[in-house]
Every structure is written in C-alpha cells, then in structure tokens.
Amino acid sequence: MKSSETDITFLNRLNARNHEAFQLLFREYFQDIAYYAGKILKDMDVAEDIAQDIFVRLWEKNNHFENYLALKSYLYLSARNSCLNYIKHHNIVLEHAQTQKTKETEENTWNTIVETEIISLLSDYIRQLPAECAKIMELVMQGYNSTEISTLTGASSSTVRSQKQRGIALLKKIVSPELYALFILFMQQTH
Incomplete structure (x- = not known):
C-alpha cells in the first residue's frame, strides 16, 4: 500500500473482507483507476463510473489475493476490460442508431416517392x-x-x-x- 501498513497485513484484512481495509484501498486507488480508465476512454465521467463499479464488484466478490501485485493487476485489468466492454457496447449503440437513421431516411425517401406518385395520379384525375x-x-x-x-x-x-x-x-x-x-x-x- 501507499501507507505504512505492510502488504501482507493489509491483504489479510482485505481478504477477510474488512471494511476499513476496503475503504483504505478505495481511497488510495480510486483516482488512479479512474485516471487510467479516463486515458482509455477520453471521458472522465464514464471513467469514474467504471472505477466505482470495479470497487463495488471487488467488494461484492469473494476474491482472495495472494500478493499485492495480484491485487493491483486485478484493479488495472478490470479497468481495462471494463473500458473495452464500454467501448464495444458504445460502438454497438452508435451502429444501431446509425442503422436506424439510415432505415428512417430510406423509409422517408420511399414514403416521399410514394406520396409524390399518388399526388401525380390524383392530379391527372383532378x-x-x-x-x-x-x-x-x-x-x-x-x-x-x-x-x-x-x-x-x-x-x-x-x-x-x-x-x-x-x-x-x-x-x-x-x-x-x-x-x-x-x-x-x-x-x-x-x-
């Protein structure tokens, strides 16, 4: 840890789901994880949400970390994977929106053509x-x-x-x- 507490003592407390140990981890690494995610996403609001979700998942899961490196790896890999999932989901949403826009444009074009043809036919009768x-x-x-x-x-x-x-x-x-x-x-x- 960045504090004076030894890695082993801290990890034992964290693995035992000690609330104070978790709070300490959150205080010391939340900004680092959010910054890391922000560098990937270029959106600090989303990056902070992702960092918060990572800590929530860490608290909810019954993880056991053998060493301090495993803990830090978990945090950074979780952030990386969450960012990639967010980007993938965001791209799917954008692609879907673009597809819908294209369909609507094609539908509007088709409707305009049909309407024009109907008006033309009716004008002949009128x-x-x-x-x-x-x-x-x-x-x-x-x-x-x-x-x-x-x-x-x-x-x-x-x-x-x-x-x-x-x-x-x-x-x-x-x-x-x-x-x-x-x-x-x-x-x-x-x-």
Whole structure:
C-alpha cells in the first residue's frame, strides 16, 4: 500500500473482507483507476463510473489475493476490460442508431416517392373535373384549408366547401377504390 501498513497485513484484512481495509484501498486507488480508465476512454465521467463499479464488484466478490501485485493487476485489468466492454457496447449503440437513421431516411425517401406518385395520379384525375372544382381540389391537394382557399380564389367559404365536396364525390366515381382510399388518407394527413 501507499501507507505504512505492510502488504501482507493489509491483504489479510482485505481478504477477510474488512471494511476499513476496503475503504483504505478505495481511497488510495480510486483516482488512479479512474485516471487510467479516463486515458482509455477520453471521458472522465464514464471513467469514474467504471472505477466505482470495479470497487463495488471487488467488494461484492469473494476474491482472495495472494500478493499485492495480484491485487493491483486485478484493479488495472478490470479497468481495462471494463473500458473495452464500454467501448464495444458504445460502438454497438452508435451502429444501431446509425442503422436506424439510415432505415428512417430510406423509409422517408420511399414514403416521399410514394406520396409524390399518388399526388401525380390524383392530379391527372383532378384535371378532368369541372374547372372551378379542379382549381379548388388542386389547392386542397397542396394542403390549403377551406378558409385559405376562399382567400386565394375569392370564392365564398360555402362555395369552396361545396366544390370540395363535389370534387371528392366525383373523384370517388372516377378513381379506383384503392386510389380513393389513398386520397382520403392524404386528405386526413394534410388537414
């Protein structure tokens, strides 16, 4: 030990799970182990957590150290292994997060493509509607609400609502049931 107590006396007390011996070991080596772990991890907060866990495990296990070198080796090897496990786990977490981000990006891209294709198909059908109805339905497809459409077109709110209902009814008659269902879903998302 760094103190004046002899190694053998101290180890006997530590092996006997003497609380004071453990406290002495903790006081004298916690900072050293935390510093060592910090050099590996480059994060002192995590390094201190790891050092604390090492001492907790040491207290909970029934270890028996033959000599002082075995004790120090245990502390430093435990710190090294815990750091490597932390890095391995951290890398797995980062890899998983990156994979999720990639999946979400691919899913968003796919959803945008599908949405664009549906809007394109619906726009073709909307152009077949009577002129005033088509104009209002195009604005509906762009995400405008009835009040905004009324302001943009100069039509009354009741005219906008009736033309919107007319457009929906006409689309139901001329598009496939599947495309109509997608149209209704799109309408619900934009409003």
